[in-house]
Amino acid sequence: MNDVHLITITVNGRPSEVAVEARRTLADVLRHDLGYTGTHVGCEHGICGACTVILDGEPVRSCLIFGVQADDATVETVEGLAGDDGLDALQESFSEQHALQCGFCTPGFLMLATALLRANPEPTDDEIRDAVASNLCRCTGYQPILAAVRQAADRAASPDTAGSEGNGWGVWEPHVDVPREAEQPGGQ
């Protein structure tokens, strides 16, 4: 018969109790038992990294850990990145650098880069490339992802330079942002 275990797991600060079959991976548990579907599953053998989450402070492939192993653990997923005041610096950089197209691999890259920048707030370009090479993206050609991580790191290092920094990967024209609050349809 199936081997079911009751576990306690804290996801983005919120503890849950859940009964999991031993063979369900952490990705299964997060997505289908707890509803954190932002974590995606792309290969189930640890190569693509779409399922990367932060487990007890370190980035891991959630497809290579059984959910039962995360008993009493703390997990951070993409759903926990944005704060009350909106997207975090890395998320904003991803958008500005067009570091996502279809969006499927994006949560994995965000969690990977979040962990990198915590462990190494001022990474070299090579260190960023090494880390980003952990995951696969089929849409962007990676260059915008590298640029986004670079930009987020640079902004954290010197917050006054937001948006104006060039970088080693050649960003295109100055970016035009659309303020959502501006120019709404008149006459509400």
Added chain:
Amino acid sequence: MTGGVEARAPAGERRWIGRSLSRVEDHRHLTGGGSFVDDIAIPGLLHLAFARSPHAAARIEAIDAEEARATPGVEAVLTAEDLSALQRFVPMLNRPDFVPVETPLLARDRVRHVGEPVALVVASTPHAAEDGAERVRVTYERTDAVASIDAALAEGSPAVHDDAPDNLLLDAVFKDDPEIDGVLDGAALVVEATFRSSRVTAVPMEARACLAEWDGRTERCRLHSSTQVPHIVRTSVAGLLGLPEHRLRVIAPDVGGGFGQKCVVAREEVLTCIAAQAVGRPVKWVADRQENLVADFQGHEQRYEVRAGFTEEGVLLALDAQVLTDVGAYSNHPFTCGVEPLMAAAELLGPYTVRHYRCRTRAVATHKTPMAPYRGVARPQLVLVMEGLMQRAARRLGIEQSEVRARNLIPDDAFPYTTAAGLRIDRGSYGESLARCVDALDLDAFRERQAAARREGRLLGLGLSCFGERTGYGTEAFEQRKMAMTPGYDIAQLALDPTGGITLSVGTASHGQSHETTLAQIAAEALGVHPTVIDVRQGDTDQSPYGWGTFASRSMVVSGGATRKASLRLADRLKHLASHLLEAAPEDLELRDGAVVVRGSPSHSVTLADIGRIAYLEIHRLPAGEEPGVEARATFDPPGTFSNATHGCIVEIDPDTGAVAFDRYVVVEDCGVMINPMVVEGQVRGGVAQGIAAALYERVVYSDDGQPLTTSLMDYLVPTASEIPPVEILHLETPSEHSETGAKGMGEGGTMGAPACVVSAVNDALAHLDIELDGLPILPEQVLTAIQRARA
């Protein structure tokens, strides 16, 4: 008002078109709020897994599903026996040289490739479904497999299909110029060569997934599918199920990449609906990566045997080509296995002015996974052929390779240019893009650097590729394909709501291409509103007008054109309504900043929100007889338009290992008017990455008996950030006369140009050793072996 070239706003006056606006799509994907098929949770959901053939070729003697049915959690097991009442799935081209073959939804008496579905299992969890699938006992009698073009064409080889004893599913002579042999005989230089391209596969990060549910209240089926073509899926699945189409709703939610693999109808889409009906509960199937690599559509496995005649000056006079495409075991629907062979024959000549052309093109059936369109569709291969010929001619004639290309490109005064294959190429910047690329790479300086490096034993090479990218083709072009259905047009519908919000519904289906942003930019431009006012609806057959979906670099031209036309009609309607409210003639009104304004009198205006409220909620304020509502609809069906580009790169080869590393990669591209340059550059970079992947890393490998050997991402080498170089992009802008916005499509160019460019660079690096590599991918081992042989 019809829009058209003269109605376009001059570049200087554009408000939204041409700006790198950040994407509407981003927020949900950055916060985990996207909704892909496997993210959808429905009460009572069951899960489906397939039992698939482990053999490339075998007879099915018996299927025993008892143990599978007894597996804990399993609710149902279906085999071909259970599907006998269904229509047969026979992809069709209406041409005499095409052999139609049935794609069994579940294999009946034979299996024809590893991974072919034989039974389906529905269970309470995906895990239990897999438990059941591995307990379906199938007795196979293995038969001989043909797993390559040569094996399939060999005398006496087994036939994949009884209806095609010679294993040819298409055998077409595309053009047969009677003068060509004479021209070739008289040419100063005749180059004979064979170019090969390995089989590759799209590997969208989200593999295919379907969720089907039957709604007892409405007696309708709802199919969520990770597809590029929701309406094609609706028409096809409804047809196979014997349903009127209004009883099937197909929804493509967020789709995690497609690259062509999801622009055809998969057996699994039909079978998931059947399973849901059989068990009376919603059923979900999510392909795992192994299924994606083994059983989902692949492509690009082609061989070109060519003979080309040049003048002493390097002008290409004549091209005689034999194209062979390994199409696998079945045809795809609706494009069929003719898609690569026919594309190859029609477009082989590219942007070069060769006047004598002959091409025989064949689709070869093998016991391998079926082929479908994959980004570029034969064009990465045919660009490889043409650029390989240019490079060979340059080498043999002692002319710089860029110069040979320049002498053969369509000159600027020759547009529109009709190729010897009959294609009409509209204005582009072929010569200029080549010149700019050569400048960007500083060819003369590179030659000095290359010579110096060679003296140190280092191998540097510069590669080029020039090509045109046919995009946005409509009904007229597709009609020539003779498909069972004829794609081409698309429709856009716009509606203003009572609060001033605008909904744009289209039949294309963005899955990474950013249409929610770029189509809104087009509509906003015409309607004088902020793009965030426009809500783009797509991917749901209940909400979108009938449309052909997103493939073949068509959406920005076709759907974008329909969007612009519908927007201009909506603008007319808004002006008409405002003319009552402002007591001004419509021709004195303009749309600006979310309002209709009396020209020259900005204080006289009415907001779109006011118009919306009045048109729906206070219709009594309009003259009697005025229809309520503010809506517009338009169709666009263009003849097609060619983007163009030149790729250039500099590589260094490690003489010890044969590995190829990039020094620079430059793209000079011209896709006409760029709606959103950031998005354009994203498509270029992603396309180049896939092209480099095909040039150096990726290949689907089969054993001689048809066993796939690249069944994981450890063996099928999708490159990472460490392997893909930065891409420098320069833009030229030749507005299209055949699109409403001046835009040309550009979704595939990166993938089309990169393989030839990389091969060109590798060959340039090895030119002094007289090495000419002509296959994809170029593996380090092949480079090394060639170097060793040359030096031996």
Added chain:
Amino acid sequence: MKPATFEYHRVGTVGEAVERLGELGEDAKLLAGGQSLVPMMNFRLARPPALVDISRVAELRYLTREGDTLRIGALTSHLAIERMDAPELLDGFSFLKEAAHWVGHYPIRTRGTFGGSVAHADPAAEWCLLAVLLDAEIVARGPGGERTIAAADFLLGFLTNALDPDEVLVEVRFPRPASRAALHEYARRRGDFAIVAAAVAVDVEEDTCRSARIVIGGVDDVPVRIGEAEAALAGSRLEAEAIEEAAQAAARAVDPASDIHGSAEYRRHLTAVLVTRALGEARGSEDGARSKNGAG
């Protein structure tokens, strides 16, 4: 790609693990970092009926130096080796820190363990190569107590080790520093298992090579020491000719198989290339050993 059913047992100590393994029978498997085992289970290539999860056995997570010996607790993560920064650990063992960088990818190194990698016995794995290169001792604990196994005797074949079914690998000991050691790999992509890897260590006194060790991975079921190549270096001054001779000896000595990632002939060639590169680096370095991955 969903694993078959299994029973899950978590243990808190090595003693419990040994006891549980004894109860569950020989098909039960230990689960440490899981970075090799879980993918195989997802593919159903491995289907153990029971897993004993030792990932929380805190007593196995350490890095200590005792005299010349570096002791690595079995559950020490690859990342912990990569982040090793205490001078007393690094002295003579910096090659481990450098090599850690080439073990898989960052999110694999956080979870994967040193002992797990050695026990997995992949013939191209960095730790297996270095263990054989430097005569590491594998400490196993079973119902009868502890025993120590030489690395070369521990790695029995492809993914096969010398542990008894109820034994736990608890420690890997590197008995002496290697100030001139280097690891070079060749793989197509960053982070992939090497197609061929070469690990070398040389003892140099007064510009003369007293002894050399050369181990090649990816060419056999286990990492292989190449005595002929080592002999070619002993007494040399590690001049180019001697290195070339060693490299050619290594290439002659290996007998690799072909697969889709490279033919036997290519692997043989790479063996010579990587031995040359690794020796060139080891010659030039004094405890600054670097490891390189020649991706391409």
